[in-house]
Amino acid sequence: MSTLSPPPKRIWWNEPIERVELIWIALVLIWGLIMTFMMPYWHVVGKQNLSNEAYRTTPEVYMAKAQAVVDKYTIRTETDRQYPVVKPPVGSDIYLVARLWEWWPIFELEVNKSYRLHLSSMDWQHGFSLQPANINIQVLPGYELVVTVTPNKSGEYSIICNEFCGIGHHTMVGKIYVK
Amino acid sequence: MTTNTDFRTCPDTGLLFHKPAETLMKLNAVAAVVFLLVGGIMGLGVGLTRWPAVHLLPADLFYLVLTSHGINVLIFWIIFFEVAVLYFCSSTLLRCRLATPRWAWLGFFLMIIGAITNNVSVLQGQSSVMMTSYVPMAAEPGFYLGLILFAVGALIAVFVFFGTLVVAREERTYEGSVPLVTFGAIVAAIIAVFTIASGAIILIPTLLWKLGYIASIDPAMYRIIWWAFGHSSQQINVAAQVAVWYAIATVVFGAKPLSEKVSRGAFLLYILFLQLASAHHILVDPGVSSEWKIFNTSYAMYLAVMASMIHGLTVPGSIEAAQRKRGFDKGLFEWLRKAPWGNPTFSAMFLSLIIFGFLGGISGVVMGVEQINLIIHNTIYVPGHFHATVATGTTLAFMALTYWLVPVLFRREMIFKNVAKWQPYIFGIGMSGVSLFMMGAGTLGVPRRHWDMAMSGAAMPYDFPATAYTLMGLAGMSVVVAVIGGALFCLLIVGSLLFGKKLGNQKYHEPLIAEPITDYEGIGMGKIAIPGTFALAMVFLLSFVLYYFVNWKYLASTWGLS
Ligand code: HEM
Ligand SMILES: [Cu+2]
Numbered sequence A: 001m002s003t004l005s006p007p008p009k010r011i012w013w014n015e016p017i018e019r020v021e022l023i024w025i026a027l028v029l030i031w032g033l034i035m036t037f038m039m040p041y042w043h044v045v046g047k048q049n050l051s052n053e054a055y056r057t058t059p060e061v062y063m064a065k066a067q068a069v070v071d072k073y074t075i076r077t078e079t080d081r082q083y084p085v086v087k088p089p090v091g092s093d094i095y096l097v098a099r100l101w102e103w104w105p106i107f108e109l110e111v112n113k114s115y116r117l118h119l120s121s122m123d124w125q126h127g128f129s130l131q132p133a134n135i136n137i138q139v140l141p142g143y144e145l146v147v148t149v150t151p152n153k154s155g156e157y158s159i160i161c162n163e164f165c166g167i168g169h170h171t172m173v174g175k176i177y178v179k
Numbered sequence B: 001m002t003t004n005t006d007f008r009t010c011p012d013t014g015l016l017f018h019k020p021a022e023t024l025m026k027l028n029a030v031a032a033v034v035f036l037l038v039g040g041i042m043g044l045g046v047g048l049t050r051w052p053a054v055h056l057l058p059a060d061l062f063y064l065v066l067t068s069h070g071i072n073v074l075i076f077w078i079i080f081f082e083v084a085v086l087y088f089c090s091s092t093l094l095r096c097r098l099a100t101p102r103w104a105w106l107g108f109f110l111m112i113i114g115a116i117t118n119n120v121s122v123l124q125g126q127s128s129v130m131m132t133s134y135v136p137m138a139a140e141p142g143f144y145l146g147l148i149l150f151a152v153g154a155l156i157a158v159f160v161f162f163g164t165l166v167v168a169r170e171e172r173t174y175e176g177s178v179p180l181v182t183f184g185a186i187v188a189a190i191i192a193v194f195t196i197a198s199g200a201i202i203l204i205p206t207l208l209w210k211l212g213y214i215a216s217i218d219p220a221m222y223r224i225i226w227w228a229f230g231h232s233s234q235q236i237n238v239a240a241q242v243a244v245w246y247a248i249a250t251v252v253f254g255a256k257p258l259s260e261k262v263s264r265g266a267f268l269l270y271i272l273f274l275q276l277a278s279a280h281h282i283l284v285d286p287g288v289s290s291e292w293k294i295f296n297t298s299y300a301m302y303l304a305v306m307a308s309m310i311h312g313l314t315v316p317g318s319i320e321a322a323q324r325k326r327g328f329d330k331g332l333f334e335w336l337r338k339a340p341w342g343n344p345t346f347s348a349m350f351l352s353l354i355i356f357g358f359l360g361g362i363s364g365v366v367m368g369v370e371q372i373n374l375i376i377h378n379t380i381y382v383p384g385h386f387h388a389t390v391a392t393g394t395t396l397a398f399m400a401l402t403y404w405l406v407p408v409l410f411r412r413e414m415i416f417k418n419v420a421k422w423q424p425y426i427f428g429i430g431m432s433g434v435s436l437f438m439m440g441a442g443t444l445g446v447p448r449r450h451w452d453m454a455m456s457g458a459a460m461p462y463d464f465p466a467t468a469y470t471l472m473g474l475a476g477m478s479v480v481v482a483v484i485g486g487a488l489f490c491l492l493i494v495g496s497l498l499f500g501k502k503l504g505n506q507k508y509h510e511p512l513i514a515e516p517i518t519d520y521e522g523i524g525m526g527k528i529a530i531p532g533t534f535a536l537a538m539v540f541l542l543s544f545v546l547y548y549f550v551n552w553k554y555l556a557s558t559w560g561l562s
């Protein structure tokens, strides 16, 4: 009964280690170091890193900034809910509003150009999930995340919500055009 | 004080059971199985709704059932069982009386009352907030209260465990160091204290907030502390599950660890390096810096991952060594081919090991990479991952132990042994399907906790590719297989406890524990004692490396983010 009873040798910590165990520990340690290295490495050479720029905010302040951009750059509206389609200048700050149960407004962006996308929620937690690019970011009320996005393919993208936000969660879908 | 009549010696295994401890182990184990049954039925509802062609439940019921599923299986099934394991590893393995059985009873009742309170609250329909109950979405007070009572009960059980260790040491019921399995249980218990404390720190204020005594709770802070609780509790599970693996290697094969030092050292790494691993649940959260995320995932995680990878070698390694010593020493894999695949204690344990490592372990580390998390966070890949780790790995390990406890602890013969023989395979294969297909759908962006991937009623729904629907359909079919496997387990165990032949003090007709092997001299090939396990380990490492870099490649193909 050896894993179920005390070690037969009282001084078990001086017993030799199996050779295979040592080889394995060495391999695993090296692999762990490689994996540890990869994350900072990607910050230097990789193109996909979540920004650390975040601010505390309130729904009112955030909404006012979003509204200002919408007022200035709306080019048309879509669907019978009259979603504004906003075509902001390249490189500008754009504000996506997450609220029960919509992503507002719709953006029209240029391919291979960068924009400073702001994300915040007006109510509960939501999940920004851009499809089919499959980029997923947590959106919290009271926090404003600023991430610089550079669309690399033109097309029609959907933003679905992937943080449970109540009964209408599955209807919370927005849109981004990349031209 | 204690007298000899308080103890029973198992005629088959020689284990010494303290009767009050025995009763509590039985009650906790039975409670565990009952909650597994409840949670499993809920899981069927969830799975059949996520199968697009079936789409069984309406939205409100789906979220209710999903909340209930998560809590009943992840918290109640697992922790009730772990309490039984803790009492076994202290009182039984150290041949000692259980410290303060009265407190243990109190803990048990609190856990039962808590579990029922929480379940009632969820079933009333106003608490469909998922097990994570992220603020500012609020559940009814009973939801939090139930969890808090349950946690207090569990904490009492953990302290009864520690108390028993102290008593055993003072009354000198064992010689030298504690057994390896008890050592694993101690590690699990220490992490449990940290975990439950984090749970209390976050759930008590949340309850007060719901009752109106606190104005607001910061959602970012909530997530960090909630996951210090939610993630560390998975560490308890891993430590407990590995301890069970080691126990079964001894029970079935008479195996001893290759070296005590390595196995114990690996257990220690769990304590040293896991506490901060809640970081990998908030990798794409605002307000937390990259430095913090990288430090806490790599420092805290890779050394813990290393611990699991060491156990992943030493557990099958000790089985291989024991088998070779028994004469199955030919080639790479004779030891494995000649293993008792018809014994559910062994098959469930081995499936647990393989599925936990290959499906759960690799996927977990990959999605825990700061940047790769961007393409995985909150997709159904995540439940795919943890159905391989906890829902299959831990659950199968506990099932394996239960098959052995039925004759040893409950002194009953298993009913329908021919069905029991197949049960681990049905559950294991079904759950592997659930895991793999959900992971596959997740890579296509299908969200978790989502009632309708067709997004009916949305102003501008997104059209998932047909492959995503196919994968969710396959996941749904696997759900049915897994639920059949899970239900068979619950029915077989409950059935055996009620109707199995009573064994009393008669010796069972087959051995319930293998003859111990005392040395591993002269086995293996060349200088390697366990070549088969080493080969498997290399296959594992290779798959790991490949899959890891494939995901970096996927990541590199998406939008630029900075
Ligand atoms: C009986 C077989 C089981 C089946 C068929 C099953 C199926 C599922 C499915 C389909 C989901 C939903 C994924 C989603 O929509 O987000 C889910 C969620 C979950 N399952 Fe299971 N599961 C089973 C057993 C288990 C076990 C044994 C555990 C833990 C020990 C477990 C833990 C969880 C958890 C924690 C969640 C997440 C709940 C949440 O998102 O809040 N499941 N399960
Ligand atoms: Cu939402």
Ligand SMILES: [Cu+2]
Binding pocket: A126, A127, A161, A162, A163, A164, A165, A166, A169, A170, A172
């Ligand atoms: Cu949502």
